[in-house]
Amino acid sequence: MKVSSALRHAQEILSKIEDEDYAKWEALLILAYILKVAPLQVYLYLDKEISEEKFFKILKERQNKKPLPYILKEVYFWGRKFHIEEGVLIPRQDTEILIQAFLDLNIKKGRILELGIGSGIISITLLLERPEIQAFGIDINFKALKLSRKNALEYKVEKRLSLIKGNWFNPIGERCKFKVIISNPPYLSEKEWKDLEKEVKFFEPKEALIAGEKGTEYQEMLLKKSHDYLENNGFLIFEMGYNQSEEIQGLLKKYNWKYKFHRDLRNYKRVVVAWKESI
Ligand SMILES: C[S@@+](CC[C@H](N)C(=O)[O-])C[C@H]1O[C@@H](n2cnc3c(N)ncnc32)[C@H](O)[C@@H]1O
Numbered sequence: 001m002k003v004s005s006a007l008r009h010a011q012e013i014l015s016k017i018e019d020e021d022y023a024k025w026e027a028l029l030i031l032a033y034i035l036k037v038a039p040l041q042v043y044l045y046l047d048k049e050i051s052e053e054k055f056f057k058i059l060k061e062r063q064n065k066k067p068l069p070y071i072l073k074e075v076y077f078w079g080r081k082f083h084i085e086e087g088v089l090i091p092r093q094d095t096e097i098l099i100q101a102f103l104d105l106n107i108k109k110g111r112i113l114e115l116g117i118g119s120g121i122i123s124i125t126l127l128l129e130r131p132e133i134q135a136f137g138i139d140i141n142f143k144a145l146k147l148s149r150k151n152a153l154e155y156k157v158e159k160r161l162s163l164i165k166g167n168w169f170n171p172i173g174e175r176c177k178f179k180v181i182i183s184n185p186p187y188l189s190e191k192e193w194k195d196l197e198k199e200v201k202f203f204e205p206k207e208a209l210i211a212g213e214k215g216t217e218y219q220e221m222l223l224k225k226s227h228d229y230l231e232n233n234g235f236l237i238f239e240m241g242y243n244q245s246e247e248i249q250g251l252l253k254k255y256n257w258k259y260k261f262h263r264d265l266r267n268y269k270r271v272v273v274a275w276k277e278s279i
Pocket of ligand 1: 089090091092095115116117118119120121122138139140141144166167168184185186187207208209
């Protein structure tokens, strides 16, 4: 089968389970995986023959609603390819807003702490974009830490990334201070979890997505505790749901933070950068 017909066929099949633009993108990702090239390079190989067996196996798994990154065991984030596997949350494109928020601060040196590091995409991207920073990543999920290490080795930043298993701030000594604390914490409520599509609910780790009854429990914990672990003039940066801005704003005020929101392409507030004025 030629790449051109495989692309067309994949788009047609995938558009039955997702919207057309996304089907086009996933078709491209499948062919990029088979050809072992970057997604946009697929168009250079339209006449090449590919193995039908591999192609149809991937399509079948996808039709059964398994998320494509778990099938291919790879995912793109901030233009780079990362390893991903079941049991660890699939990085979302919205999380790139966290990266932009950090880069906008123009911090070139110092230590950063990531809480809930997952596959490592945030810390590793920041280490690659800012070659003089040092990162510390905590997660309660050992599989996530193993995957972060694999990704760090792939990008040769393992010496600048310390990985620690633990419950949020627990492994950090009181005298340890960071220039930035960054997190994409679980922020769904129990109810939102119940309403999620099968693709997420059946395949992705629940504890990476749910915070509790309200959804804002972990963000509140970050606002309550982070200041103790920040250097003077340090920043707390975290992601939030499109529908959480009012509640988060209330919490920012309750815990006396100054703040700035960053929005997604649909204009929802999705990331907050918070700091305290030094006395
Ligand atoms: C929304 S995921 C974010 C993963 C990754 N940073 C990303 O953006 O793709 C939240 C992460 O927090 C971790 N987590 C959940 N509860 C935790 C806890 N009590 N202490 C530390 N990490 C926790 C989960 O295992 C998961 O990897």
